[in-house]
Amino acid sequence: MITVQNLAKTFGTKRAVDGISFSVERGEVLGFLGPNGAGKSTTMRMITGFIPPSGGTVSVGGFDMEENPIPAKRLIGYLPENAPAYTDMTVHGFLSFAAEIRGLRGEAKQKAVNRVVEMCFLEAVLHQSVDTLSKGYRHRTCFAQSIIHDPDVLILDEPTDGLDPNQKHEVRTLIRKMGEKKAIIFSTHILEEVDAVCSRAIIIDRGKIVANGTPQQLRQKSDWAGAVTLRVNGINGSALNQKLSQLSTVKKVVVLKEEATSVTARIFPKTGGPNAAPSGALAQSIADAAQGWRIEELHTEEGRLDDVFRNITMPDTVKEETK
Amino acid sequence: MNAWANIRTIAKRELSAYFASPVAYVVIVIFLLLTGFFTFMLGGFFERGEASLVSFFLWHPWLYLFLVPAVGMRLWSEERRQGTMELLLTMPITPWQAIVGKFLASWLFLAIALALTFPIACTVNYLGSPDNGVIFGSYVGSLLLAGSYLAVSSMTSAMTRNQVISFIISVVICFLLILVGYPPVTTFLYHTLGFGQWFVETVASFSVMTHFEGFQKGILDSRDLIFFLSIMVFALFTTGVIIRGHRAG
Ligand SMILES: Nc1ncnc2c1ncn2[C@@H]1O[C@H](COP(=O)(O)OP(=O)(O)O)[C@@H](O)[C@H]1O
Ligand SMILES: [Mg+2]
Numbered sequence: 001m002i003t004v005q006n007l008a009k010t011f012g013t014k015r016a017v018d019g020i021s022f023s024v025e026r027g028e029v030l031g032f033l034g035p036n037g038a039g040k041s042t043t044m045r046m047i048t049g050f051i052p053p054s055g056g057t058v059s060v061g062g063f064d065m066e067e068n069p070i071p072a073k074r075l076i077g078y079l080p081e082n083a084p085a086y087t088d089m090t091v092h093g094f095l096s097f098a099a100e101i102r103g104l105r106g107e108a109k110q111k112a113v114n115r116v117v118e119m120c121f122l123e124a125v126l127h128q129s130v131d132t133l134s135k136g137y138r139h140r141t142c143f144a145q146s147i148i149h150d151p152d153v154l155i156l157d158e159p160t161d162g163l164d165p166n167q168k169h170e171v172r173t174l175i176r177k178m179g180e181k182k183a184i185i186f187s188t189h190i191l192e193e194v195d196a197v198c199s200r201a202i203i204i205d206r207g208k209i210v211a212n213g214t215p216q217q218l219r220q221k222s223d224w225a226g227a228v229t230l231r232v233n234g235i236n237g238s239a240l241n242q243k244l245s246q247l248s249t250v251k252k253v254v255v256l257k258e259e260a261t262s263v264t265a266r267i268f269p270k271t272g273g274p275n276a277a278p279s280g281a282l283a284q285s286i287a288d289a290a291q292g293w294r295i296e297e298l299h300t301e302e303g304r305l306d307d308v309f310r311n312i313t314m315p316d317t318v319k320e321e322t323k
Numbered sequence: 324m325n326a327w328a329n330i331r332t333i334a335k336r337e338l339s340a341y342f343a344s345p346v347a348y349v350v351i352v353i354f355l356l357l358t359g360f361f362t363f364m365l366g367g368f369f370e371r372g373e374a375s376l377v378s379f380f381l382w383h384p385w386l387y388l389f390l391v392p393a394v395g396m397r398l399w400s401e402e403r404r405q406g407t408m409e410l411l412l413t414m415p416i417t418p419w420q421a422i423v424g425k426f427l428a429s430w431l432f433l434a435i436a437l438a439l440t441f442p443i444a445c446t447v448n449y450l451g452s453p454d455n456g457v458i459f460g461s462y463v464g465s466l467l468l469a470g471s472y473l474a475v476s477s478m479t480s481a482m483t484r485n486q487v488i489s490f491i492i493s494v495v496i497c498f499l500l501i502l503v504g505y506p507p508v509t510t511f512l513y514h515t516l517g518f519g520q521w522f523v524e525t526v527a528s529f530s531v532m533t534h535f536e537g538f539q540k541g542i543l544d545s546r547d548l549i550f551f552l553s554i555m556v557f558a559l560f561t562t563g564v565i566i567r568g569h570r571a572g
Contacts, residue, residue, distance in 0.1 A: 048413040051570045073415040080413075084406035088340045100332045101414045103325075145410070 001026050001075075001153050001183035002047065006056035008207075009042050016042045018207035019056070026152065029179035031198035031215075032187035035313050039207040040187040041081050044157050047185070048078045060153055074102075077151035079159055083142035087131040091122055091141050094130055095148060102149040116144035119174065135162045143171070147178070154178065156186035160193060172197050191309060194218075205313040221308045228283050229256075231264045231297035232290065240265055240293075249285045262296060329416040333424025334431070337398075341432050351436045354390055358440055361386065375453050379443055380461040380539050384501050384531055387472050392493035394433060395476025396486045398425050399566070403484040412570070422562050426477055426555075433469045437462065457541030464538020467551035468531055472497045474558035481565040497531075500554075504530020 002024040009017040017039040024030045032040050045051045047058050049065045049072065058065040063072035086094055095116060099109040117123060120140040125133055130141060139162060146154065159175065160168040175184060176197050188194065194201045195215050203211040203218070211218055220226075232240065237255040240263055244253045250267055257264040269282045283300050341347040361382035363369070402408040411421055447453045472493075479493040480486075502508050504527040513523045527533050531554075534547040 045409070050409050050413050070415050070417065073413060076413070078410070078413045080406065080409040082406055084410055086336070086340070086407055087405060088343045089336070093339070097332065097336045098414075100335075101329065101416060103328075103415075142410075 001061055002185065003059045004043075004047065004056070005058075007043060007046055007053050007058065008055035009039070009046060009051070010054045015207050017046070017053075020204065020207070020209055021056075022202060022209065022212065024183045024185055026183050027180060028200060029175060029184045029186070029198050031194040031201035032185055032204065033189065033191070033194060033201055033309060034187075034204040035189065038204045038313070040204060041157055043204070044078075044155050044185065044187065045080075048076055048155050049073055050080075074149075075151055076153045076155060077146035077149065078154075079143050079146040079156045081157040081161075083139040085130045085138060085142050085145070087129070090127050090129055091117075091133070091137075092126045094141060095144055098145040098148045104149065112148050112150075116148050119147070120144040121170070136164060136167050139163060140167070140171075152182055154182050154184045154186075156184065158188060159186055160188065160190065168193075203309060203312055210312045211308070218308050221312070226269050226282065227301045228267045228269075228286055229264070229297065229299055229301060230267060230286060230290075230295070231262055233262050233294035233296055235263060235293050237263050237265070243289060244286065247285050247289055249282050264297075266301075326417075326420055329420045330424040330427065333416070333421055334428040337425050337428030338431060341394075341428070347432065350390065350394060351439065354386070354436045355439060357386055357390075358382070358443070362443065376444065376447060376458050376461060377539065379440070380465060383465045383468060384535060387469055388494060388497050388501065391433065391469055391472035392476045392479075392490045392497065394429055395473045396480050396490040396493065398429060398477050399481040399562070400484050400486045400489045403569070404486075408566075412566075418563055418566055419559075422477070422559055422566075426474060426559060429477075430466075430470050430473055433473065434466055437465060437469065454541060457539075460538050460541040460543055463543070464535050464547070467538075467548070468535050471500075471531060471551050471554040471558075474555040474562075475500075478558045478562045478565065481562045481569075500529070500531045502530070503527060504532035 004023065005021050007017055007020045008015070020039075020043060022030070032043070034040050042051070046053045047060070047065070049058075049069045052066065058072075060072040061075045063069075063075075065072050086097070089097065092113065095113045096109060099112045104112050117126060120143055122137070122140060122144060125137050125141075130138060133141065139159075143156075143159060146156070154175075156175070160171050163171060172193060175186060178184065179197070179199070186197070198215060200212070200214055201218055202209055211221065235243075237258040241253045241255060244250050244265075244267055249270055251270045252268045253265055254268070255263060255265045267282065267286060280300070283298060287295070287298065358379065362376075362379040399408070402411060412418060444458055447458075448455070475496050476489070476493040479496065480489040482492065483489050509523050509527050512518045512526065513520065528550075531551075534550045537544045537547045
């Protein structure tokens, strides 16, 4: 549905987006991750046709956004960053306007408005002025606008920004459900959201794609992926370290916490990181070696997204310092 | 046909936005009060001893100078300030449909304000027997004048997200459009500065005063009509160029 090729945008001398290519099919929810200023919003603005690219092409449903913007835009629903809405209208007026500009009239319009009002829980504020809405309601009003024509393609720029935990949950559920039938791109910097909603994620940094894969694949890029966390009783930290370091499967042992009754350590496998060996092997060898200690906890880490995110997107100098 | 439907949807929204705010009513009341004041106090409506609305229309270029930019200043600057421009321009409409729709809505708003002055036309008809053709022509001219100022305001409104700045620039441009054909200025150019007559006339032909004059006499000259329409087309076209410029970054 969405194909982006070599997309680039230069503001003055600043390269905000620098040669991004990817595609999203129907039934996919693509998470767009990246630190602030990475170029997520700029990319989305080019996909929705708000700003023209400095280079590259966007095509939506087979229509090129530069050459054939109107049919391309018809397919898209868009929630811009900060959820703008006309403050001089009521929620109902605003949604009716959005429906009309999408070509819905009469009964079809009324039905579309009712549908999104229900989906986004807007009944309570339907005749209230947008001006007086709380942030969460305003956000949902703009979100409702983006799905009023039941679009095939949905572009959501930080759809859960500024919502309370319940509202966040509702929006995520909604996105996941709609993702079954639509092609959705949404940006976020909340990593748990990626797991909760996305079928695939792209991490962009300084205008470039630095990682692309399922949340599971991305997690495995973590240094932690495949490492084992162990909490045992009946041995002290240095003895544990010494004993486990001798194992052929172990690369490094880090004692995380040493208490009177227990020691917590993380053990990294020899073939750790992106191409970790079947993780059971390490856990098994540790369990075998642990004769005489009482194991309170033993589990293999899946790798953590925020770890991957930090590793990939942090400037090298900062990375060195925190190590 | 689709284009027209889009323009209407935009215009409808814009017009309802005007009437949703008290500013609209304030503007209309001020307009009516000022026309009354200018017509009866400064224009010598009664002293003229003739049944005409000359003293009424005489002041329109000056009255509109402040009134029209006040109506037009929000057109695009407000969209930019609130970020709704991003919604508007990612809808399946072309930018010119949005520009024309918004322009027509605010023009219609001014037309409503102007139409509310009809009691004054009734009054002269009651007091005497004026040439209603002249009055009609003057109304048409006045509406075209308002439209020209408004297109300029649309243009300046696209330049900035600050309504006040948009207002000021628009007043300055409209003031220049008056000035170049204002008799004291043309006389000054001609006599004091010694510019040739053709030069002074060329400059004056860019003035709304020169072209509004014909309408006030009840003469509908196609050149005057074309002049006002060209200003509108040019200013709206420039609005489009400015908006495209902002998006290109
Ligand atoms: N209209 C603009 N003019 C100049 N620079 C811009 C403009 N829009 C974005 N940028 C710059 O481009 C970079 C990417 O911004 P953005 O796409 O908003 O990042 P993100 O959404 O990932 O936080 C930032 O450095 C930002 O300052
Ligand atoms: Mg952003």
